[in-house]
Amino acid sequence: MTTAARKPFNWRRWRLVVTGGTIVGTIMLLAILAPWVAPYSPFDLNVAQMLKGPSAAHLLGTDELGRDVLSRVIHAARLSMMVAVLASLVGLVFGTLIGTLAAYFGGIVDLVLMRLMEILFSFPAILLAIVLMASLGTSIFNAMIAIGIIFIPGFARLARATAESVLRQQYVEQARAIGMSHTRILVREILPNILAPLLVEAAVAFSYAVLLESALSFLGLGAQPPDPSWGNMLNTGRGFMGVAPWLSIVPGAAIFLTVLGFNMLGDGLRDAFDPQLRDE
Amino acid sequence: MRGLILSRLAAFALTLIVASSILFVAVNVVPGSAARSALGIDATPQALARFEAQHGLDRPLVVQYAEWLGKTFTGDFGKSFQNGVDVGPELLRRLPVTLELAIFAFIIANLIALPLGAFAAMRHQRAADKGISLLASLLGAVPNFWLATLLVMVLTLHFRLLPPGGYTPFTVNPVMNLKQMIMPALSLGIVSSALLIRIMRTAMIEVLSSDYIRTARAKGAKEGIVVMRHAIRNAMTPYVNVAAVEFGFLFGSVVVIEDIFLLPGIGSFVLVGIINRDYPVLLASALTITLVVLIINLIVDIVVGRLDPRRVTRHQ
Amino acid sequence: MSEFRPHAQGAARPALAIRDLTVDFQRRSGALRTVDKVSLDVWPKEIVGVIGESGSGKTMTALSAMRLLPHGARIGGAIALGGRDLVDIGESEMRALRGDRIALIPQDAMQSLNPTMRVGRQVGEPYEFHRKQSYGAIWSKVVELLRAVKIADPETRARDYPHQFSGGMQQRAMIAMGLALDPELIIADEPTTALDVTVQARILKLLRDIRDERGSAILFITHELGIVAELCDWVYVMKDGKVVEDGPVKRIFEAPKADYTRMLLEATPSIHRRKGAKR
Numbered sequence: 035m036t037t038a039a040r041k042p043f044n045w046r047r048w049r050l051v052v053t054g055g056t057i058v059g060t061i062m063l064l065a066i067l068a069p070w071v072a073p074y075s076p077f078d079l080n081v082a083q084m085l086k087g088p089s090a091a092h093l094l095g096t097d098e099l100g101r102d103v104l105s106r107v108i109h110a111a112r113l114s115m116m117v118a119v120l121a122s123l124v125g126l127v128f129g130t131l132i133g134t135l136a137a138y139f140g141g142i143v144d145l146v147l148m149r150l151m152e153i154l155f156s157f158p159a160i161l162l163a164i165v166l167m168a169s170l171g172t173s174i175f176n177a178m179i180a181i182g183i184i185f186i187p188g189f190a191r192l193a194r195a196t197a198e199s200v201l202r203q204q205y206v207e208q209a210r211a212i213g214m215s216h217t218r219i220l221v222r223e224i225l226p227n228i229l230a231p232l233l234v235e236a237a238v239a240f241s242y243a244v245l246l247e248s249a250l251s252f253l254g255l256g257a258q259p260p261d262p263s264w265g266n267m268l269n270t271g272r273g274f275m276g277v278a279p280w281l282s283i284v285p286g287a288a289i290f291l292t293v294l295g296f297n298m299l300g301d302g303l304r305d306a307f308d309p310q311l312r313d314e
Numbered sequence: 315m316r317g318l319i320l321s322r323l324a325a326f327a328l329t330l331i332v333a334s335s336i337l338f339v340a341v342n343v344v345p346g347s348a349a350r351s352a353l354g355i356d357a358t359p360q361a362l363a364r365f366e367a368q369h370g371l372d373r374p375l376v377v378q379y380a381e382w383l384g385k386t387f388t389g390d391f392g393k394s395f396q397n398g399v400d401v402g403p404e405l406l407r408r409l410p411v412t413l414e415l416a417i418f419a420f421i422i423a424n425l426i427a428l429p430l431g432a433f434a435a436m437r438h439q440r441a442a443d444k445g446i447s448l449l450a451s452l453l454g455a456v457p458n459f460w461l462a463t464l465l466v467m468v469l470t471l472h473f474r475l476l477p478p479g480g481y482t483p484f485t486v487n488p489v490m491n492l493k494q495m496i497m498p499a500l501s502l503g504i505v506s507s508a509l510l511i512r513i514m515r516t517a518m519i520e521v522l523s524s525d526y527i528r529t530a531r532a533k534g535a536k537e538g539i540v541v542m543r544h545a546i547r548n549a550m551t552p553y554v555n556v557a558a559v560e561f562g563f564l565f566g567s568v569v570v571i572e573d574i575f576l577l578p579g580i581g582s583f584v585l586v587g588i589i590n591r592d593y594p595v596l597l598a599s600a601l602t603i604t605l606v607v608l609i610i611n612l613i614v615d616i617v618v619g620r621l622d623p624r625r626v627t628r629h630q
Numbered sequence: 631m632s633e634f635r636p637h638a639q640g641a642a643r644p645a646l647a648i649r650d651l652t653v654d655f656q657r658r659s660g661a662l663r664t665v666d667k668v669s670l671d672v673w674p675k676e677i678v679g680v681i682g683e684s685g686s687g688k689t690m691t692a693l694s695a696m697r698l699l700p701h702g703a704r705i706g707g708a709i710a711l712g713g714r715d716l717v718d719i720g721e722s723e724m725r726a727l728r729g730d731r732i733a734l735i736p737q738d739a740m741q742s743l744n745p746t747m748r749v750g751r752q753v754g755e756p757y758e759f760h761r762k763q764s765y766g767a768i769w770s771k772v773v774e775l776l777r778a779v780k781i782a783d784p785e786t787r788a789r790d791y792p793h794q795f796s797g798g799m800q801q802r803a804m805i806a807m808g809l810a811l812d813p814e815l816i817i818a819d820e821p822t823t824a825l826d827v828t829v830q831a832r833i834l835k836l837l838r839d840i841r842d843e844r845g846s847a848i849l850f851i852t853h854e855l856g857i858v859a860e861l862c863d864w865v866y867v868m869k870d871g872k873v874v875e876d877g878p879v880k881r882i883f884e885a886p887k888a889d890y891t892r893m894l895l896e897a898t899p900s901i902h903r904r905k906g907a908k909r
Contacts, residue, residue: 161600164588
């Protein structure tokens with residue numbers, strides 16, 4: 035007989051996580067399985083089927099080259115997810131590194147690093163991304179790097195704040211006292227203890243990455259045609275707004291749903307792990 | 315008060331210098347591409363070298379940066395690689411367009427956020443609050459360039475109410491100017507209001523549960539006076555801080571919106587600069603946007619100090 | 631309970647009469663009762679103490695009389711101000727009474743003053759809300775009030791913001807606000823807790839003077855026996871949302887009936903000594 039009283043699942047506390055997670059999970063799954071679930075190839079031209087509205091054969095219609103919009107949207111999810119994951123990873127890794135080092139060494143290192151982060155933070159994000167694209171060149175890989183760089187200051191701030199509170203704990207003092215190396219302390223004692231809030235932040239970064247990537251692709255600075263991206267589909271769709279409104283509605287709705295899903299997931303996780311809100 | 319302003323000014327100057335060098339390095343870190351972009355694919359190596367020498371692009375980056383910074387400081391933004399036109403006067407022509415757009419959008423964002431956020435706080439935990447919070451989450455996920463497209467689809471193509479884009483100076487034809495500005499401003503403003511609604515709501519909830527609000531009620535204040543006179547002023551301090559950051563974000567987003575609505579502002583100038591690899595244009599326009607954002611943050615820092623009497627007198 | 635109550639003599643009815651008051655909070659786990667069948671009277675010109683530890687329901691009882699309970703609270707029983715029911719009247723009628731006939735002096739003066747509004751304007755608000763008067767007339771009333779609560783240089787200080795006041799002055803400003811329209815009842819909720827002892831003594835004297843000169847009845851909420859002994863005519867002892875005992879202050883200190891009162895007295899040695907008890 036177990037004595038641990040099992041608390042009933044608290045739906046109110048987890049509803050955002052569950053709803054957001056379901057949306058995100060579905061999109062992730064579609065992205066991964068794109069070649070198998072998409073009804074057509076995203077590149078197959080069919081001049082006879084140009085700009086046809088939604089029908090049984092093409093659920094979300096066809097574009098100006100007769101390509102299946104549904105298939106293109108699903109394949110574009112692949113690209114968006116890839117950019118979101120990798121850009122967040124770039125931000126997470128470098129941000130954590132900078133923030134942790136600043137907190138650990140303090141003094142002038144802290145001052146210089148964090149001042150620099152503040153300044154990077156004061157740039158309007160999309161402007162910085164665009165300027166970075168100028169030097170890196172327009173490609174989806176470079177868009178990912180540029181977005182990743184934009185995320186660094188946010189992660190660095192959070193990592194520094196969390197690492198500082200961890201550094202005040204007894205076991206770090208002890209590790210220092212017994213002469214553990216800097217690297218060992220950072221990796222073994224500090225890193226595991228600051229990861230949770232950073233990962234929650236990553237969910238929010240994901241949604242922002244999706245927005246930024248689609249904005250860059252919309253401007254022609256990200257994914258290049260014929261590769262499908264929600265941003266460049268939307269941009270092409272603008273030219274056919276009157277005759278084929280679905281070309282503008284569908285990719286935008288995809289961005290909207292994805293961003294919404296990640297936001298809900300991020301907010302939900304933050305609330306669920308926030309001890310102040312736990313027992314309202 | 316003077317100490318506050320001086321320290322803010324010092325921080326501002328430092329930020330500006332570092333920010334300008336970040337921009338410069340970001341644009342120039344990959345060598346050689348400017349000449350090729352300006353002269354075209356078929357240019358001979360000799361022509362490319364001549365172009366680089368002519369524009370000083372063959373010198374060390376540090377030298378180029380120092381020269382650029384020095385010139386920029388005196389108001390000389392250089393000439394466009396593409397057509398040799400002076401960038402400075404062109405910037406001045408474009409700045410009012412972007413400022414009008416951003417301010418118009420910001421006003422819309424606040425007109426949505428202040429009443430909705432305050433109302434949600436007054437109905438905390440009730441249906442209206444939940445509805446407004448949901449609306450804020452939904453709006454926060456809308457890409458502004460999608461909203462812009464949808465607005466054009468509905469207001470221009472369907473109802474034929476507004477022109478699809480273009481720009482007429484306010485001084486030439488105010489009505490036309492507003493007609494052309496309303497959709498770009500709505501696209502930016504509606505999306506920006508999402509965050510501001512949340513901030514206003516949180517700030518008001520905090521203020522409304524404070525003791526001095528109870529005092530006002532204990533004196534027999536009507537609910538309208540409680541909210542308008544006692545609560546909103548105190549909620550403004552946290553709100554203005556976030557609103558300033560949001561204004562910066564909004565000012566950065568003009569690039570996309572100006573492109574969609576064919577507005578000849580700084581944002582579309584950035585795009586001209588990047589597509590043509592016209593570095594003087596790109597650098598000057600990006601720096602202008604950054605400068606405006608920094609100035610706004612500076613002003614707000616000081617204004618927020620005035621909003622809260624506790625901070626003003628501490629520095630007297 | 632027929633102890634002699636001097637203030638009840640010759641008065642037609644109590645300034646405040648509370649009968650079987652209950653305050654419940656709706657929680658997800660069920661209703662939480664913070665005030666349980668409390669009855670108490672405050673007669674005209676009387677200073678009545680309500681003593682109890684935190685969580686005894688004393689503040690909730692006081693706030694009930696203002697109908698300023700936190701969100702989600704439910705009131706049961708009857709409350710009457712000068713014979714007039716306060717439980718069932720509409721919000722606008724209640725609002726007309728607040729600050730005019732019944733006033734509140736809260737616990738934490740600093741938190742209770744609006745940080746972004748000049749003190750004078752805040753003190754003048756009861757006039758503004760309840761009497762149609764010109765701005766100038768209100769301002770001279772404000773200066774007069776601040777002088778009455780012994781704030782030096784009231785013309786200048788009225789233009790200050792709350793953070794420019796000391797803790798004692800902030801509490802005086804709150805008192806000025808409370809007595810602005812000469813209410814028949816002032817509810818003082820631990821108004822001296824945040825202050826140091828010398829300032830505390832002066833504030834208590836001020837309250838006594840107000841009662842003597844202006845004739846307002848005072849309901850004084852506190853957890854300190856010393857204050858009750860010094861200030862009050864009559865006292866109610868509360869514990870766990872109930873009144874365990876009430877009576878004239880002298881009798882309560884000399885011959886407490888309830889065990890809880892006795893315990894309270896024993897836990898406060900200085901008063902025992904003052905009253906000449908053992909230990």
